[in-house]
Amino acid sequence: MLTQTAPDYTNRLIHEKSPYLLQHAHNPVDWFPWGKEALEKAQREEKMIFVSIGYATCHWCHVMEKESFENTMIAALLNGNFICIKVDREERPDLDRIYMEALQSLQQSGGWPLNMFLTPQGKPFSGGTYFPLENKYGRSSFPHVLQNIIKYWETEKSEIYSTADKITEYIRQKSNVTAEPDTQVDPSCELNTFDSLAEAFDEKHGGFLLQEQNKFPSNLCLQFLLRYYHQTGEPKALEMVEKTLREMLAGGIYDQIGGGISRYSTDQKWLIPHFEKMLYDNALLVWSLVELFQITGEELYQQAAEDILNYLERDMLSPEGHFYSAEDADTEGVEGKYYVWSKQEIMANLGPELGRIACKFWGVSNEGNFENGLNVLHQSLPLDELALQEKCSLEEIQKKLTQIRQRLWRVRLERERPLCDDKVLTSWNALAISAFARASRVFYRPRYEKIAIKAAEFLFSNLFDESDRLLRRYRKGQAKIPAFLNDYSQLAVACLDLYEATYELKWFRRATELMDQVNHLFQQEKGPYFDTGSDTEELLIHSSDGYDGVVPSGNSMAAIAFLKLDAYGCDGGHLENAQRILVSFEKHLKQIGLNFSAMLCAYHMQQSPSQQVIIMGLRGEEDTEELLAISRTRFYPNMVTVFVDKEHLEEVAALIPIVRGKSLVNDRGTAYLCINQSCQKPIHLAFELEDQLAASIDL
Structure with a gap:
């Protein structure tokens, strides 16, 4: 019988729940988690701090761990001269933001792992991203970097403190965002941002040429473009969205067998992905596809949205109902191993006919398009052309491709799966809840509604502490870390999405309660909302971020939540709160709007006439359902919808002020369209509501 040997090394990270921190629990490096113990020890012993920030599915984090953090010689250098701290950036985006700003202030490009050198007081003075074990890639080796830092500390300590003070002051000034009077x-x-996106648009492959090599999905930019198209009718805006999404769905960045999108493409053709899959990317892609379907009615976009949702349900949904965070790029230390194919393997598993079709459709060759003669599957041939070549109908070729996909998926299940980062993050789960809720509403899929409800109920049951304070992370029975602004505001938006999918008042009530807490915990006297609560630890800076990167910022989603609550007629200064956020970032919106795309969506909502649709009747009755269908399936980004069961008018009106004074007319399904809370006469027919809504866009 084989006995399992104990690890040679175990550090304090063994007591953590983060999968990323646990990956480093048996390094010879004497890692601490971020906290008082490490910070006080650094000051007491006057030792530099080495803080290394990453996440569980980060490929280069794995590389650096294997090369350096498992190396006893490097561990000796680190342990003897530094207090070493590991941080999961997904658990602590506040720390990641501070030290990423510090690195960029040194004129260095950001990325992960983020490795920073701090004074004993936690002020940054030097750093970088991935450091190789030996000099390569034009980078100095990690041992060389460490030895230089140690020597610098011994001989130029006062200079280090001076540099750290300057960097800290710089990032403090940069984070100081306020709303100027008037x-x-x-x-x-909006026009400036449209022009910037049109200039960066890749006419051949879709997407935006914003980086020399990598190309990201840019879902928030796509959602801004859909609103710009809705407002202006500018065909180029819609063209950019459709071209981008079609190319992405056909590319290697999209998992052609299992569904779901990878984090980014390492080329401009969407061909070779960085294979990790993130919950937030897939949720936001569903947002984009649902909205594009509402505009175009194209079946392709509904099919794609449902393919991603089915992937999330199958691979990223826990038995308890919450969503996991990510899937790794690597399997057995090899990037992409789970996802790539040789031609021989395709043919052996599919046989001559289906194998030939698969190789034609997905561009599979003996030479391959990836490492070692392997292939990343991508749609290299249009379906109609493939059908023509195979001398069969489009319907027949689609059936064969479905059969091929299912068979290859079963083959792939025999492979070792990539690591799943199974922690629960509140804001990321909220993005997924919104995705399922919106899809259930537009596509009439009750299963999606049930999934969204169960995930939301899990958050409300497990991620609040005894004082009803929302928390950021849950894993294996432990909820921890005070939630950030984006957790609160994104969950509030998810609750509003759930309300418009289910019309259950508890979701509306929860959204208002969350935004009340936003005002209590995150509000500053002037300017936007702080990212961290007033009840949390004091860090180097108290930031108010509006940058919409791969996920919307907390301030952007807070503005959207406030504007929606105002549209429902709720009291509480919601419109003023949203306006204060928007004017605080006025310069950013004008100069670099494409980096503030979600906030531009909020601005679009604030500037456009708001539409409120109140529908009264009984669910299941034909006239009521026809009215609801108009509000559910069309793209009206500035509209909120209330449904009032005729038996519960008083209850709804008590919570949602816009309903007050309305009544069911002639005991038939009745709709009221209000523009900026000024309501038109009640109507009964779906086409009348559609005509009124169409006319309201031009106001």
């Missing part, structure tokens, strides 16, 4: 957002910010 400031207004320049309406040209």
Whole structure:
């Protein structure tokens, strides 16, 4: 019988729940988690701090761990001269943001792992991203970097403190965002951003040429473009969205067998992905596809959205109902191993006919398009052309491709799966809840509604502490870390999405309660909302971020939540709160709007006439359902919808003020369209509501 040997090394990270921190629990490096113990020890012993920030599915984090953090010689250098701290950036985006700003202030490009050198007081003075074990890739080796830092500390300590003070002051000034009196957002910010995106648009492959090599999905930019198209009718805006999404769905960045999108493409053709899959990317892609379907009615976009949702349900949904965070790029230390194929393997598993079709459709060759003669599957041939070549109908070729996909998926299940980062993050789960809720509403899929409800109930049951304070992370029975602004505001938006999918008042009530807490915990006297609560630890800076990167910022989603609550007629200064956020970032919206795309969506909502649709009747009755269908399936980004069961009018009106004074007319399904809370006469027919809504866009 084989006995399992104990690890040679175990450090304090063994007591953590983060999968990323646990990956480093048996390094010879004497890692601490971020906290008082490490910070006080650094000051007491006057030792530099080495803080290394990453996440569980980060490929280069794995590489650096294997090369350096498992190396006893490097561990000796680190342990003897530094207090070493590991941080999961997904658990602590506040720390990641501070030290990433510090690195960029040193004119270095950001990325992960993020490795920073701090004074004993936690102030940054030097750093970098991935450091190789030996000099390569034009980078100095990690041992060389460490030896230089140690020597610098021994001989130029006062210079280090001076540099650290300057960097800290710089990032403090940069984070100081306030609303100047009488400031207004320049309406040209939307046109400026459209022009910037049109200039960066890749006409051949879709997407935006914003980086020299990598290309990201840019879902928030796509959602802004859909609103710009809705407002202006500019065909180029819709064209950019459709081209981008079609190319992505056909590319290697999209998992052609199992569904779901990878984090980014390492080329401009969407061909070779960085294979990790993130919950937030897939949720936001569903948002984009649902909205594009609402505009175009194209079946392709519904099919793609449902393919991603089916992937999330199958591979990223826990038995308890919450969503996991990510899937790794690596399997057995090899990037992409789970996802790539040789031609021989395809043919052996499919046989001559289906193998030939698969190789034609997905561009599979003996030479391969990836490492070692392997292939990343991508659609290299249009379906109609494939059908023509195979001398069969489009319907027949689609059936064969479905059969091929299912068979290859079963083959792939025999492979070792990539690591799943199974922690629960509140804001990321909220993005997924919104995706399922919106899809259930537009596509009439009750299963999606049930999934969204169960995930939300899990959060409300497990991620609040005894004082009803929302928490950021849950794993294996432990909820921890005070939630950030984006957790609160994104969950509030998810609750509003759930309300418009189910019309259950508890979701509306929870959204208002969450935004009340946002005002209590995150509000500053002037300017936008702080990212961290007033009840949390004091860090180097108290930031108020509006940057919409791969996920919407907390301030952007807070603005959207406030505007929606205002549209429902709720009291509480919601419109003023949203306006304060928007004017605080006025310069950013005008100058670099494409980096503030979600906030531009909020600005679009604030500037456009708001539409409120109140539908009264009984669910299941034909006239009521026809009215609801108009509000559920069309793209009206500035609209909120209330459904009032005729038996519960008083209860709904008590919570949602816009309902007050309305009544069911002639005991038939009745709709009221209100523009900026000024309501038109009640109507009964779906086409009348559609005509009123269409006319309201031009106001």
